Amino acid sequence: MLKFAANLSMMYTEHAFLDRYAAAAADGYAGVECMFPYEAPAAFVRERMDAAGVSQVLFNAPPGVASRGERGLAALPGRQDEFRAGIEQALSYATALACSQVHVMAGLMPEGAERGALLDCYRENLDWAARQARSAGVTVLIEPINTRDIPGYFLNRQDEAHQVVQAVNAPNLKVQMDLYHCQIVEGDVTAKLRQYLPTGRVGHVQIAGVPLRQEPDRGELDYGWIFSVLRELEYSGWIGCEYRPAAGTSAGLRWLAAARA
Numbered sequence: 059m060l061k062f063a064a065n066l067s068m069m070y071t072e073h074a075f076l077d078r079y080a081a082a083a084a085d086g087y088a089g090v091e092c093m094f095p096y097e098a099p100a101a102f103v104r105e106r107m108d109a110a111g112v113s114q115v116l117f118n119a120p121p122g123v124a125s126r127g128e129r130g131l132a133a134l135p136g137r138q139d140e141f142r143a144g145i146e147q148a149l150s151y152a153t154a155l156a157c158s159q160v161h162v163m164a165g166l167m168p169e170g171a172e173r174g175a176l177l178d179c180y181r182e183n184l185d186w187a188a189r190q191a192r193s194a195g196v197t198v199l200i201e202p203i204n205t206r207d208i209p210g211y212f213l214n215r216q217d218e219a220h221q222v223v224q225a226v227n228a229p230n231l232k233v234q235m236d237l238y239h240c241q242i243v244e245g246d247v248t249a250k251l252r253q254y255l256p257t258g259r260v261g262h263v264q265i266a267g268v269p270l271r272q273e274p275d276r277g278e279l280d281y282g283w284i285f286s287v288l289r290e291l292e293y294s295g296w297i298g299c300e301y302r303p304a305a306g307t308s309a310g311l312r313w314l315a316a317a318r319a
Contacts, residue, residue, distance in 0.1 A: 060285060060293075062314060063089035063115045065264075065300040069307045076106045083110035085308055091116035091298045096147070100154035107155060114155040115296045116199070116234075116262055119162045119187075120144035130163025132187070132200075133180035133212040145187045152196050159262055161199045161234055162187055164212035176212060181226055188228035199261050201234035204242040207271075214243055216250055223259050232261030236300065241268045241279055248287055255291045263293065266301035273301060275313035285317050 064070065064087040070078040076098055082090050088111075095103050095117050107114055122128030122140065131141040148160045164180060167173070188198050202219045203211045213219055219233045235254065241247055254260050265284075267277030274281040288297070303310045 060288060060317060061089060061296050062087060062317070063091045063296045063298050064307075065091050065093075065298055067093040068300055068302050072306060076102065079106040079110040079112055081307070083112050085311060086314075087112060089113045089115040089296050091296070091300070093118050094120070095151060095155070096120065100151045103151075104155055114157040116159045116161060116298060117148070117151065117155075117157060119148035119160055121163050122165065128165065129208055129211060130165035132162050132183045133164040133176045134168070135175060135179045138179075138183065141183050142186065145190055149191060149194050149196060152191075153194055158195060159197045159199055160191065161201055161262075164200065166208070166210040167212050177222075180212065181222060184222065184231055185226050185228060188226065188231045192228070192230050197230045197232055197261050198228075199232055199234040201236055201264075202239055202243065203236070204239040206242060207239075214239075216240060216244065216254060220254060220257070220259055232259055234262045234264065235260045236264040236266075237279065237284065238264065238266035238268055238271060238300070247279065247284065251284070251287050251291060255288075255293055260293075260295070262295055262298060263288070264298040264300045266299075270304075271301050272304045273310045273313050274299075275316075276304065281313065282316070 064082040066078040070081040073081050079090060090112050122131045131137045152160055191198050200213060200219055202213050202215050205211060205214055223231050223233055237247055240250055265274050267274050268279050269277060
């Protein structure tokens with residue numbers, strides 16, 4: 059049976075952040091994910107999570123200086139101390155929330171930077187992060203993101219992400235496969251699922267309609283077909299619903315009822 063997790067950064071935004079846990083549970087979600095839970099103390103988040111009876115299955119490590127538009131530090135030379143401090147904060151939250159996966163963002167390529175130097179930094183930082191996370195029972199995830207939503211993002215393609223994971227060769231470093239980003243950059247989503255899920259290197263899948271990032275039943279991807287492929291491939295991980303509802307979140311969940319039928 060497929061397992062769906064509501065993304066509380068994009069869904070249920072009609073509620074305050076901590077109230078979204080109960081709202082997701084009321085719609086039948088057993089798992090939740092979010093981008094950054096750090097606006098509230100971890101103990102407060104855990105209290106709401108437990109009261110709602112849901113599991114926190116994923117969140118992001120701190121992205122750097124958000125007010126400057128930073129989108130991660132992992133591939134940025136000279137920012138290693140900030141990167142490590144962010145990982146330590148993320149692992150502290152992961153322990154408090156019993157969350158076993160943390161997404162580590164690569165960052166934006168600095169103007170004029172040499173990609174090879176950034177790649178070396180990226181691998182070294184991910185190796186360090188994976189070693190720290192291993193003792194906490196946490197898997198580090200990296201995600202290819204399309205260049206339309208985040209121009210200049212360092213990691214864009216599935217093959218690039220899998221090459222990095224293979225090069226670092228840490229058992230708790232995996233790929234976060236967002237099918238929305240994959241469709242925009244590469245397409246051929248079914249073939250990508252068949253290629254990469256059997257490797258065991260995909261730790262998490264995310265979904266959204268393409269191109270507007272709304273409900274999965276809106277847009278050019280046939281998620282009924284995709285869900286059948288995930289069942290065929292016996293995917294047992296979580297499916298994060300990282301989309302912006304076209305109207306109220308609960309009103310747009312017909313697709314979820316169909317997926318569970």
